[in-house]
Each structure stands twice: as structure tokens, then as C-alpha cells.
Amino acid sequence: MARKNRTTPDKRIWTAYLIIGVLLMAGVAFFSSWRAMRTAEERFCQTLEFVKSQSTSFEKHNDTITAKALRRTAVAAHQLAENPALDLSDPQCLNRQTEKLWLTGISVLGPDGTLRCESTTNGIGYDRFGDQLKNDAVLDVLSYPRKTYVKRVLLEDGSAVDVAAHRAESTELLLLAYRYTPAEFVEETALSIQSILDGYPAETSGTLFIVQNNQVVAANRPELIGQDVAGSPLAQGIRKAGAAEKLTHTRDWNGSGCYFGMFCHGRSFDLYAYTDEKIIFREALLLILTVLVGYILLVMILQLLRRRSAQEMELQKKEQERKYQTQLEEQNRKLEIALQHEGRQTAPSGSSCSI
CATH class of the missing domain: 3.30.450 (Beta-Lactamase)
Structure with missing residues (x-):
């Protein structure tokens, strides 16, 4: 019966751990994903704004x-x-x-x-x-x-x-x-707009390209130059946001893969930027794993402390029982001695002799 009573609180505690863990990971996943997208959006906005200003200056110079x-x-x-x-x-x-x-x-x-x-x-x-x-x-x-x-x-x-x-x-x-x-x-x-994009590696800055008359005229990936964006799933996916400088989900040029991108309007061109969603959520995934490992360690520490506390309580209980048993034995011994002493005193006075 005692074992069953111990098992029930353990189940409740583990259920509480599980519920708290699920809620915590859901909150961390939501916050980290939101933060990762906002960070990517801010980074793209800064990059596009700089490239746009430089490109506009170059166009004015060339004009x-x-x-x-x-x-x-x-x-x-x-x-x-x-x-x-x-x-x-x-x-x-x-x-x-x-x-x-x-x-x-x-x-x-x-x-x-x-x-x-x-x-x-x-x-x-x-x-x-x-x-x-x-x-x-x-x-x-x-x-x-x-x-x-x-x-x-x-x-x-x-x-x-x-x-x-x-x-x-x-x-x-x-x-x-x-x-x-x-x-x-x-x-x-003439100043070349391509020289601006050459300073942004695609691996770290994402893919950047400039479009004029539906043709890619400059890009930090040379294989994109000359591409037609009129029927491109990537460009159409970015455009579906409906507003410039807004991060949106899209596909690659051939319609495969998952990417995030945005666009902005230049003086006589449109500037696009996109990157693989894995790169955006890489830090978010790392944070989620860190929190998960930390929570598991916390649960293990709490369980260890709880187990030690239970062991100490068990030891204290046994010690109290031992002391109580010792006191009880001592009282029984004293009572037995007292009874024996009382028996010796009453034995002579209780005897009689007739002549």
C-alpha cells in the first residue's frame, strides 16, 4: 500500500515535468523563430538599403x-x-x-x-x-x-x-x-552595379540580384545573370508579399526548396534578396536544443535533490523510530525493574505462619 502511495506522487511529478517542458519548448520555439525571422528581415533591409543607395549613386554617375x-x-x-x-x-x-x-x-x-x-x-x-x-x-x-x-x-x-x-x-x-x-x-x-554585389558572399549574406525589364542584370551568383524573372517561382513568391522590404516565404528558381526573401524598388530597377530557411532558423534550432538540454539537466538535478531529500527524510524517520524504540525499551526495562523491586517488598509481609 505504501509503495502504491509513493508511485502516485511520482507519476504526478513526472506529468508536471512533461507539461512544463512542452509549454516551455513551445514558447522557446515560437520566440526563437519569430526572433530569427525579424533578425533576417532587419539584415536584409540594411543590405538592400545600402545596395540600393550605392546603385542609385552609380546610375546617377553613369547618367x-x-x-x-x-x-x-x-x-x-x-x-x-x-x-x-x-x-x-x-x-x-x-x-x-x-x-x-x-x-x-x-x-x-x-x-x-x-x-x-x-x-x-x-x-x-x-x-x-x-x-x-x-x-x-x-x-x-x-x-x-x-x-x-x-x-x-x-x-x-x-x-x-x-x-x-x-x-x-x-x-x-x-x-x-x-x-x-x-x-x-x-x-x-561607367561604374558597374555588379561590383557592389561582388562584395556580398552568397554563403553569408544570402543571394542578391538586380532586375531591369524582367532580366537579372547583376547578382552575387554569376549563374543568375541573364535569367528571366517573369515566370520565376522565386521572384513571384517574393512579390506575393505585396509590399517592399517585407520578408516572405518562397521557393527556389526551379520551384523546389524552402526560402525566405524580400524585394525593394530602386531608381530604375528592382533589388531582390533571398536565403535558405535553414540558415535563418539555424540559430533558433541551436537555442531550442540548448534550452531542451538545460531543462533536462534541471529536471535531473531536481530529481536528484528530491531523491536526496526523500532519503534524508527516510533516515530521519528511521532515526526517530530507533530513538522511540530505545526510549520504549528503556521505559519497559525500568518498568520491569520497578515491578521486580515491588515484588520483593510485598513478598515477606504477605506470608503467614500458624501454631
Whole structure:
């Protein structure tokens, strides 16, 4: 019966330990997961904000360089248009003006946009870049003599052509003045956004990439450059958050794996960041395991203390029983001695003799 009574409190204590442990681990798991996501969100926000500011500065710098080049070309186009001695039908005359104004070439277009005459110094002519010009906008210059159309045309090899269009004086012809810049010089004078992302290793900072016109133009993982994000499960998963700089769950490029990512808007681009959820919850898992081990150790210590306390109480109880038994034996011994003594005193007086 006593054993059964001891077993019942033990079951209750272990049940209490289990309930407290489950509640504790649930609380720790919730808090650590929430904290891990907030930390990842803050880290991504800081990274995206810095990359966005740097990229915007780079774009402004590059736009300034392009604007200066286009302005110089526009000035040359004005000089050509205002030159009364310029023969727009003589390639040799155009060639002399090309060398004088440090131009790559001069093209003369008719009112319908067809090429009438041209002079070029390196073979780069109207046929190389004409298709990339907005014909309606270019020809619109003919209706406004003081208007100038300028544009930087990027060729397929990375080189650039700075074009300026202006109406020739007292004619219905359009003058195109242009300068060609080789690809290597374009790269040297322009700041590359890619150089910013190269400073963020994907293993520690997550994957970062910049999108323009649904194409990845820069990334800290080279294999992503050129990817189309229009049908990407990853980009669509990040976009489903509906708001910039908000962490959301997504999938990898091929729709597999579990990731967290966010996006933000730049000056003329969108910037994305994502990382594997295992990396985000790695510290949270470590905290959960630490708390679990700590709780198990605490339960073991409590049980050890409880067992020692029970043993001490048992020893005290046995000691009290021993003392009580000793006192009882001593009292019995004294009582027996007293009875024996009393028996000796009453024996003579109780005897009688008759004569």
C-alpha cells in the first residue's frame, strides 16, 4: 500500500515535468523563430538599403557621364546644322566636318527617314544603330527647328553610340551627328552595379540580384545573370508579399526548396534578396536544443535533490523510530525493574505462619 502511495506522487511529478517542458519548448520555439525571422528581415533591409543607395549613386554617375557625352554631340550637331557652307550631299565635305568636330560620323536623313548621305570614320554607320532610334521622335525634329533629339545607343558588343539629331538650316533634311565609344572604354568610364554585389558572399549574406525589364542584370551568383524573372517561382513568391522590404516565404528558381526573401524598388530597377530557411532558423534550432538540454539537466538535478531529500527524510524517520524504540525499551526495562523491586517488598509481609 505504501509503495502504491509513493508511485502516485511520482507519476504526478513526472506529468508536471512533461507539461512544463512542452509549454516551455513551445514558447522557446515560437520566440526563437519569430526572433530569427525579424533578425533576417532587419539584415536584409540594411543590405538592400545600402545596395540600393550605392546603385542609385552609380546610375546617377553613369547618367552624368552619358549626359555630358550627349551634350557634346548635340553641340556638334548644332554647329553642323548652322553651317551654311556644309554640302549635305557631299560625303567628302561631311568627312572634313567629321574630323573637325571629332565625330565618328555624320548621317543625312530625308523627311521619310531614309538615308541620303553619310560619312563615317570606322565603319560604324546609320545601319548599325538606326533601328534602335525612335523614328517618330527623330523625324519629329523636322517639325521643330530648335528641337534636338539625343540618345545613347548600346550595341550588341557592349559598345555605345551617342547620337544627336537636328534639322539642317533652310532644308527638310535631318542631320545625325554621332560618336562611337568602344566597349572597353564604356566599361572603364561607367561604374558597374555588379561590383557592389561582388562584395556580398552568397554563403553569408544570402543571394542578391538586380532586375531591369524582367532580366537579372547583376547578382552575387554569376549563374543568375541573364535569367528571366517573369515566370520565376522565386521572384513571384517574393512579390506575393505585396509590399517592399517585407520578408516572405518562397521557393527556389526551379520551384523546389524552402526560402525566405524580400524585394525593394530602386531608381530604375528592382533589388531582390533571398536565403535558405535553414540558415535563418539555424540559430533558433541551436537555442531550442540548448534550452531542451538545460531543462533536462534541471529536471535531473531536481530529481536528484528530491531523491536526496526523500532519503534524508527516510533516515530521519528511521532515526526517530530507533530513538522511540530505545526510549520504549528503556521505559519497559525500568518498568520491569520497578515491578521486580515491588515484588520483593510485598513478598515477606504477605506470608503467614500458624501454631
